[in-house]
Amino acid sequence: MHETHSCGPAYRDDADRPYATGLAQLRTGRRVLIAGAAASAAGVAFSASAASAAGTSAAASPKRAYVLVTDGCRPGEISSTLTPNLFALRAGGLHLPKATSLPVMETIPNHVMMMTGQRPDRTGVPANTIYDRSLGAVRTMDQPDDIAVPTIIERLRARGYRTGTVLSKEYLYGVFGERAGQRWEPSPTLPITEHAPDIFTVQAAIAMLQDYDPHLMFVNLGDIDRFGHADLTGTTLQVARRLALADTDLQVGRFLDAVRSAGHWENAMVIVLADHSMDWSLPLDFISLQSGFDADDLLAGNVTIADNGGADLCYWTGQAAKRRDAVARMERIARATDGVLSTHRPASLRLGPNAGDLVVYCEPGRRFSDPSNTSNPIPGNHGHPATEPIPFFIGGGHPRVPTAVKRSTLTHTYDVAPTVASFFGLSTRPYEGRAHL
Numbered sequence: 001m002h003e004t005h006s007c008g009p010a011y012r013d014d015a016d017r018p019y020a021t022g023l024a025q026l027r028t029g030r031r032v033l034i035a036g037a038a039a040s041a042a043g044v045a046f047s048a049s050a051a052s053a054a055g056t057s058a059a060a061s062p063k064r065a066y067v068l069v070t071d072g073c074r075p076g077e078i079s080s081t082l083t084p085n086l087f088a089l090r091a092g093g094l095h096l097p098k099a100t101s102l103p104v105m106e107t108i109p110n111h112v113m114m115m116t117g118q119r120p121d122r123t124g125v126p127a128n129t130i131y132d133r134s135l136g137a138v139r140t141m142d143q144p145d146d147i148a149v150p151t152i153i154e155r156l157r158a159r160g161y162r163t164g165t166v167l168s169k170e171y172l173y174g175v176f177g178e179r180a181g182q183r184w185e186p187s188p189t190l191p192i193t194e195h196a197p198d199i200f201t202v203q204a205a206i207a208m209l210q211d212y213d214p215h216l217m218f219v220n221l222g223d224i225d226r227f228g229h230a231d232l233t234g235t236t237l238q239v240a241r242r243l244a245l246a247d248t249d250l251q252v253g254r255f256l257d258a259v260r261s262a263g264h265w266e267n268a269m270v271i272v273l274a275d276h277s278m279d280w281s282l283p284l285d286f287i288s289l290q291s292g293f294d295a296d297d298l299l300a301g302n303v304t305i306a307d308n309g310g311a312d313l314c315y316w317t318g319q320a321a322k323r324r325d326a327v328a329r330m331e332r333i334a335r336a337t338d339g340v341l342s343t344h345r346p347a348s349l350r351l352g353p354n355a356g357d358l359v360v361y362c363e364p365g366r367r368f369s370d371p372s373n374t375s376n377p378i379p380g381n382h383g384h385p386a387t388e389p390i391p392f393f394i395g396g397g398h399p400r401v402p403t404a405v406k407r408s409t410l411t412h413t414y415d416v417a418p419t420v421a422s423f424f425g426l427s428t429r430p431y432e433g434r435a436h437l
């Protein structure tokens with residue numbers, strides 16, 4: 001839902017949408033649909049690229065790694081009563097309570113960090129929404145070539161391991177593209193637009209497990225986030241959020257049962273984490289920077305903002321010679337704006353050039369609405385430091401997974417790739433993050 005403010009204007013036309021691109025590739029034969037028994041029974045479809053890695057000894061490995069992202073889940077929301085399956089998995093495995101999302105605390109950059117093990121100045125993906133200077137437009141980072149470095153998916157696949165992605169959001173489906181050996185294709189079978197409900201996503205994950213049995217499966221569960229963007233100041237919607245948490249937990253339970261039924265539990269590592277948490281603002285507690293910039297004689301008409309909910313990415317589009325002065329003015333104006341927490345040069349947050357010239361965070365309980373007061377009406381947002389804490393724990397029956405251990409090591413989303421690499425015996429040297437097994 002929050003994507004309405006960031007995805008809306010991002011496509012030049014519908015043909016550019018990732019689902020539409022995938023469908024066109026299926027029609028022209030560039031992608032091939034695979035019909036497994038479980039997939040057919042569940043009414044889901046997978047695709048594979050023509051060139052899959054040849055079978056090697058890796059293909060016979062009994063190890064299984066499952067990465068489940070409970071999108072937008074706050075660590076405090078996991079409890080024995082509301083989310084018993086997640087609670088039990090956490091209690092029985094390695095609990096990493098000092099875990100955080102990394103800037104910008106949005107969905108796409110953190111999923112990319114999980115799979116690349118690197119920060120955005122290397123991955124090329126600093127936020128959900130950027131101003132694309134070559135395109136001259138604000139757009140969603142949902143194109144496969146937006147990721148500039150290899151993912152753990154490709155590394156494993158090149159070594160002959162089977163890899164699968166089951167991603168519930170259109171832009172994640174788009175940005176990870178054809179990297180995995182097997183991919184869930186939501187559009188041919190489900191009447192969905194931007195998100196698939198968890199019940200369908202997990203149905204697809206279970207079918208993939210039964211038909212293709214990937215060594216690494218990467219799954220995004222979008223329901224908690226989707227309901228999180230609703231207004232939690234009303235009782236009805238607090239109930240909706242709790243229902244989403246309970247249902248996601250039920251779906252995770254179904255998936256773990258399928259792992260056990262397939263006989264993989266003793267060889268499995270299950271990483272559960274969120275990409276960011278969630279913060280809520282009252283309807284009128286938004287901040288808009290564009291009008292302040294436009295009231296300045298130097299900045300007027302020469303600053304474009306990519307709104308990322310709790311973070312505004314500001315781009316100077318005027319003469320290069322005036323950039324230094326312009327950014328200093330942007331900083332001054334932003335800092336003087338009520339509700340702004342802090343301003344940062346993108347390099348200091350390791351965001352790289354795609355993040356523009358200035359990153360502005362809001363205070364807890366606030367959100368950005370740019371370029372206009374009506375651009376972002378959604379109360380639930382993330383992207384700012386208030387949404388850093390995330391759940392992160394590792395369960396499963398593989399002997400390398402510690403039993404009932406709580407470790408206060410600092411942990412981040414980009415630790416997923418090195419942890420998976422280490423599990424499969426690959427070098428962790430390419431990664432900035434650390435392996436936790």
Ligand SMILES: [Zn+2]
Pocket residue numbers: 071072106107108225275276
């Ligand atoms: Zn997310």
